[in-house]
Amino acid sequence: MTTESTTQHVIEARQLDLTFQTNDGPVHALKDVNLTIDKGEFVSFIGPSGCGKTTFLRCIAALETQTGGSLTVNGMTADEARRNRAYGYVFQAAGLYPWRTIAKNIKLPLEIMGYSASEQEERVRKVLELVDLEGFGGKFPWQLSGGMQQRASIARALAFDADILLMDEPFGALDEIVRDHLNEQLLALWARTEKTIGFVTHSIPEAVYLSTKIVVMSPRPGRITDVIDSPLPKERPLDIRDTSEFIEVAHRVRDGLRAGHSYDD
Amino acid sequence: MKQIIAVFTVVAVIVLFWYVACVPMNIKGVLTELERGGAEVQPPTASARRDLGEFGLVLDNSFAIPAAWEQGKPRLPSPHQVAIELWDTTVLKKINSKRSLVFHGWVTLSATMLGFVIGTGLGVLLAVGIVHSRVMDLSVMPWAIVSQTIPIIALAPMIIVVLYSVGVQGIIPKAIISAYLSFFPVVVGMVKGLRSPDAMQLDLLRTYNASQSQGFWKLRLPASMPYLFTSLKIGIAASLVGAIVGELPTGAVAGLGARLLAGSYYGQTVQIWSALFAAAILAACMVGLLGLIERSVLKRMGMAQ
Structure with a gap:
């Protein structure tokens, strides 16, 4: 039993295929995707638009269903995992309900999952502290900046007991300075919560800075061209981005992106 | 200023x-x-x-x-003639007098309110059904649209005659005609409102494995509130028109419609115009009242600043 739980991967994709039927014929969003993600990893998916990185994340979340191959999440099918509320999902936009305060927004999944009122209060307090938003629980979303709203949406995804956190370009709409700050906070949060994180981005520095594993993808058909295990230590101050290891990894990611994608079309 | x-x-x-x-x-x-x-x-x-x-x-x-x-x-009639008539028949007449516009206005208003409540309730129910059931979407919506293409003036006498023959009279037939006009904007507005949450919002609820009813109460219904109030404002004005039209073919002796009809029988143009203005003022007050309720509700919900 113990050997099984150590060998079992949190996410395992084998020969994963996803074809969308469109009016212009079939579109191969994903083809032959093989990937394993282990507990506690921080995995970034990077690639040009149309490479299927978001689609793959949505497959893990069971928001899309593969047309071929197999995909397990926590040893179950993706849809079973979704029903068991195995993951929290952070979208590109914060998507907070304008009619709910920040605290009430974070309570949304807790209400749906049937947590008691006192448990809800306790968890809201805990995750607000985790994303550095203490004291903002009573505010409405429009009273917060974009970066704070996105942090609130991360808090919402952390509020319930999911071991997996899936993030689809969560900081894509934010400016560089806010993004750096949030990246730092996200690493701290990851270290504290020991969650398994899947993170979609199209920023090379962001991917290298955050990840233990970088999955480079390319389009037409959407596929994985390289999987890079980062040699960087788990402790990562922002200035690690000036070290030679960091630059080396970034080079490899860039090469992977070039190899998989001809830029002249 | x-x-x-x-x-x-x-x-x-x-x-x-x-x-x-x-x-x-x-x-x-x-x-x-x-x-x-x-x-x-x-x-x-x-x-x-x-x-x-x-x-x-x-x-x-x-x-x-x-x-x-x-x-x-x-x-x-000139403006001041209408204004004087309005003043005489509202402020100076006792409100239980047959010549008081307050009395006639109240008769019409009560039918309007009842019809508005029925119409709004029906409209919301239909919208909920249409949003949640594809069958209802395909079957009910076209009929709702067709229903509004029939001139109410042609339909009103039939509704009154049919209801009278089964023993229903008084305020109910007028309220039904009024509901007939007011349910439509509510259906259209609420369908749009209940469908206003975008794909991402629906995906988010899916990641929580939320049930359909949770999705309705926590997302769709609150998201539809601004749409609801807009439709209610159109609906209540339509309700008033319905109630007035409902008073015309019955030869009703009370109500703004009856005032209009009596005025036209006897060539009392001043009376017609003052009844018209009374109806317009009544509609403006009701729409204004709904606007106030809208502001306070949306403010409490945090959706208006």
């Missing part, structure tokens, strides 16, 4: 135009009355005047212009 000036300017222009329009509209009647009273008018006989244009008559008999604003039964 600027807004108030703008509103007053528009009102002043309308009133001015109205006074000017009274003169050619009423000139023939005025000249006939003046002639009977012994005044000299040009041309002197009614049959000669009949074929002449109104503007020519006004130019030839400019002394008669003030009289065009004070006629007993004018074709077009």
Whole structure:
């Protein structure tokens, strides 16, 4: 039993295929995707638009269903995992309900999952502290900046007991300075919560800075061209981005992106 | 302040135009009355005047212009005549008097409110069904649209006759006609409102494995509130029209519709216009009231700043 739980991967994709039927014929969003993600990893998916990185994340979340191959999440099918509320999902936009305060927004999944009122209060307090938003629980979303709203949406995804956190370009709409700050906070949060994180981005520095594993993808058909295990230590101050290891990894990611994608079309 | 000036300017222009329009509209009647009273008018006989244009008559008999604003039964009553009639029949009459517009307004208002409540309830229920059931979406929506293409004036007498034959009369038939007009904007607005959450919001609920009813109460319904209030404002105005139309074919003795009808039977144009204005003022008050409720509800929900 113990050997099984150590060998079992949190996410395992084998020969994963996803074809969308469109009016212009079939579109191969994903083809032959093989990937394993282990507990506690921080995995970034990077690639040009149309490479299927978001689609793959949505497959893990069971928001899309593969047309071929197999995909397990926590040893179950993706849809079973979704029903068991195995993951929290952070979208590109914060998507907070304008009619709910920040605290009430974070309570949304807790209400749906049937947590008691006192448990809800306790968890809201805990995750607000985790994303550095203490004291903002009573505010409405429009009273917060974009970066704070996105942090609130991360808090919402952390509020319930999911071991997996899936993030689809969560900081894509934010400016560089806010993004750096949030990246730092996200690493701290990851270290504290020991969650398994899947993170979609199209920023090379962001991917290298955050990840233990970088999955480079390319389009037409959407596929994985390289999987890079980062040699960087788990402790990562922002200035690690000036070290030679960091630059080396970034080079490899860039090469992977070039190899998989001809830029002249 | 600027807004108030703008509103007053528009009102002043309308009133001015109205006074000017009274003169050619009423000139023939005025000249006939003046002639009977012994005044000299040009041309002197009614049959000669009949074929002449109104503007020519006004130019030839400019002394008669003030009289065009004070006629007993004018074709077009002047603004102050309507205002005086409104004042007399609202403030000066006892409200239980048969000539009190407050009394008639209340009769129409009660039917309007009942019809509005029925129409809104029905509209919301239909919208919920349409949003959640594809079958209802395909089957109900076309009928709802068709229902509004039938002129209510043609349908109203039939509704009243049919209901009367099964023993239903009084306020209910009027309320049903009023509901018939007011459910439609509510259906359209609420369908749009309940569908307003975008794909991402629906995906988010899916990641929580939320049930359909949780999705309705926590996302769709609150998201539809701004749409609901917009439809309610259109709906209540339509309700009032429905209630008035419902009073016309029955020969009702009470209500703003009855006032309009009685006025037209007896050529009491001042009475018709004052009933029209009473209806317009009533509608404006109801829409305004809904606007206040909307502001306070949305503010409490945090959706208005």
